[in-house]
Amino acid sequence: MTFLQLENLHRDFGTVKALNGIDISLGEGEFLSLLGPSGCGKTTALRLVAGFDRPNQGRIVVDGKDVTNVAPNKRDMGMVFQAYSLFPNMTARQNVEFGLKIRGQHKHDRSHRVDDLLELVGLGHAADRYPHQLSGGMQQRVALARALAIEPRVLLLDEPLSALDAKVRVQLREEIRRIQLELGITTLYVTHDQEEALAISDHVAVMNGGVIEQMGTPSEMYTAPLTPFVAEFIGTMNRLDAVVIDGGAGEVEHSGMRLQVDAARGRRDGERVLVLIRPESLELEAQTNGATPNSFTGEVLTQTFLGPVTRLKVTGSGTSLIADMSTARAAALPVGARVVAKIPSEGAKLISLPDDGPGLPVLDPDDQ
Amino acid sequence: MPAGAVLVGAFQNNQDNPTLSNVRLLFNHPYIDAYRTSIEISLTTALIGGVAGLFIAYAAIREGTPKFLRSGLTTFSGVAANFGGIPLAFAFIATLGPLGILTVFLKDHLHYNLNSQGFSLFSKTGVELAYMYFQLPLMILVISPAIDGLKKEWREAAANLGAQPWQFWRYVGLPVLMPSILGAMILLFGNAFAAYATAYSLTSGSVNIVPILIGAYYSGNVLDNPHLAQAMAFGMFAVLALMMLIYIPLQRRAAKWAK
C-alpha cells in the first residue's frame, strides 16, 4: 500500500533541470534514502515534498491526497535540516514544544509529550538548555524530537548528520533508525554518504542529474548495480572496460587478457561491457611460476590499513585493481611484491556500455 | 586622554565654590521643558525611525528583492547617515518650508494647504521629520547585519511545524532580532538627543531643545552664564545615563538566550 507517492516531478531553475522526472512510491512506515552527489536534485526533491518549493510538473500524493499545492504549514511533515535550524531564542524544551503550541494543544498535554520526546532522543537532562549550549549532535537530536512532536505523516531529513563528527554520525544514525522503527514513521532521508544510506534504509534511490538511476534495497544496490554510475557511487568497485568475445562460453577480453565471467553468457559477441568486481571478492596471492587461469598479474603499489581489512592497490599491464583482504594476510604481500589477482568468474557483474562513446563515469573510487 | 578632561569639565558646575543651584535650576521653566522636548523628539524619532528602518531594511534584504537595490540602499544610507546639519535643514526647507517645492505643489495641484492644516516645518513635528533623514539610514545600517543573521532554516522549520508567517515573526523572528533592535534604538535616541545643527538651522534656534539652549548661552544671545550651560550639559549626561539604566535590563531580558 503506497503511502507517499512522487509522480513525474520536474523542477527547473532557469536552464538547469534540477529534477527531470522523479517517480517514487513508499509504503507506510518505510525508510527511503535519496542518495547522490551534490547537485543531483535530492535536496530539491525533499523540499518539494516539504512544500518549500513547487514542482513545474508532476504531483505529490500522501495517503491518497494530492498535496502538491498545499502550503508547507498545512502539510504535517516533520523536517530535520542539515544544521542550525533550532530556534536560538528557545530552550530545547521550547523548541520541541513549538509545533504543539502552534496547534493550540493544551499546556499540560504538551509538557508530557515534550518530556517523552526528549527522553526518546536521550536529552531528558538538557531540556532547559539553549541551542548554543548544546553540541552539534545534541542540537540534531532536539531537531529530530521537534520534528516528531507534531506526529508528522512523513519525516523528512535533509543530510541531518553531515555537519557532525564521524563518531557521532554513526551513533546518531543508528538512533534515527531505532526511533523510526519504533514509531513506524514513513521517512525520506537525503544523504550523499552511501555508507549511511546503506546502513539505515529499507530502500535506497541513487540520483544523478535530476533522475533516479536505480532504486532498491541496500543489498540489491550493493550487489547488483544496474548502471555504471550506481556501481561507482555505491561502495568501491573495480571496473574493467571489456568486450564480449564469446557469449556462449562467457568470455570477455580486457586489454589483451581473456577473462571468464559467468555473467557474460548469452551476451552478444562484440558487445562493450563493464566488468564490475568488488574489492573483497578479488583474491590476491603471491605470484608463483605456474600460470593461474582467469587472473591478472601485477605489482602491489600501495597498502592502506583500514583496521581488520587492508586495501591493496595492484597495478600491471595497463590496469589497476583494488583488493581488500584481511590485514594478517596482507602482511605477506608488501608494497612491490609480485602478485596474482584472481578474477572471480561468478562474483563479477556486467553492465552493458554503449558501443561508442566513453561510457565510463568520471568518478575516482578513492574519493569515497 | 583629553576626553577625560572634557568629562570632568562638563561635570564640574562651579569653578570657585561647588554649588547645586545650577543643577537645581534645570528642574525649572524653561529648562525642564527643553529636556522634555528633547526627550520627546529623540524617543519619537528613535521609535518611528527604528520601526520604519527595520521594515525598509527587511524589504531590501528579503528574498526576491533584486540585489542591486540592497547595495544601493546600503551605500545611500552610509551617505545619508552622515548628511546632517545645515544642508539637511536647507533640503527640508526647500521641500516642505512655506515656499517649499512640495508645499507649493500640494497647494497648486491638489489644493491641499499644509500650513493651514497646522503643519509647520519649524515646529517639533518638522524637526522630527527632518531628523528621520539621518535616523532611518542609521537604523538601516545598524540592523541589516542582524537581519542577515536570520537563517532561512528557522523560517522553514517554523512553516514545517505549522506556523503562519506572523507566528514565525511573533515567536522567532522578532525575539531573535530584539536585542539588536533595542541596541539600535538606544543608538538612535542618543543620535537625536545630541543633534544640534539640524534643529538650529531649521528653526533658526527657535525650537526649545537642550543643545540649542546650551548653544544660546555660548553665542551670548541670552545672559552669559557658562556654569548654567555646564549644568545643562551635565543634565544631558544624566538623561543618557537614565536611558542606559532602562536599556540594560531590557537588553538583558531580550538576550538571555544568547551567548
Added chain:
Amino acid sequence: MGEVKARRFISPSAVVWLLLAAAYFIIPLFATLLISLKSNQTGNCCTAHNYGWVLHNGDFWHTLRISFMLALETIVISLAIFVPTIYLVHLKLPKLRPVIAFLALIPFIVPPIVMVVGLLRTFKGTPAWFYQQPWGFLAAAYVILAFPYMFFSLDAGFRSIDVHTLTEASQSLGASWTTTLFRVILPNIRSAALAASFLTLAIVMGEFTIANLSAFHTFPIFIQYVNESQGFPAGAVTLMSFGITWAAMLSLLLVGRKRGQSSRIIAGAR
C-alpha cells in the same frame, strides 16, 4: 546545489516600503536641486547661475580651504598619535585594549554640544595662538571627535594582520623600530588607515556644532550663512556639501570593499 528560491519575485510589501523610503530620501534632494537651478532675479527655472555665484564667492573657497586643511591636519595628527599607540597596544599591552576601546566610546556618546562646553572650559586660558586659531583649538577638538572612528577602524586593521610575526620577522632581518613601523606595518594597515581618514574627512567637512559655538569660520558655517542670507544659491551649496559627503563615503566604501571588511560608517554632523 542550485540555490532554491521560495519566492521568485519581489514581494509587494517590499515594493511599498522601498518606494516610500525612496520618496522620502529623494524628494528633499530633488527639491534642493530645483531651488538651486532657479534664477535669483526672476525665480524661474533653469539656470546654473547660482553655482556660478558660489564658485565666484571668495568666502566659499576660503572656508572650504580652511575646512579641508583642518581635515588634513586632523587626519595627520590622529594617524600620528593613534597608529603607533594602537600598534604598541597590540604588540606589548593587549590588556590596555579594552580600556582604550572604552575611552574611544566616550566622544561617541558625549553629545558634541556637551563636548564643546567641556573643551571651552578645559582650554580656557591657553595661549591665543592655540585658543583663537582653528589650527589649534578646533583641530584638537576634531582629533577627539575622530578618535572613535580612528580607533575602531585601525583596530580592525591591526587585528586582521599578525602584528607579532610581522614585527619579529622585520627585526630579525635587522630593521629598526621606525623602519618596522613605516616599511612593514603601515603598508599592511594602509586601507584601514585610509578608511579612517575618509571618515574623518567627512566628519570635519560637515561639523557645525563645535565650530559655531567656538566661533570659527569653517565650510559648514559658510553654508549656514548662505542659507540665512541667499535663498537660491543655498541650494547649490547644499548639493555641493552633499556631494563632498558622497565622495568621502564612496571612497571609504571602495577602500573597504577591497579588503572585504565592513567599515563603520556612522559619523556625526548633526
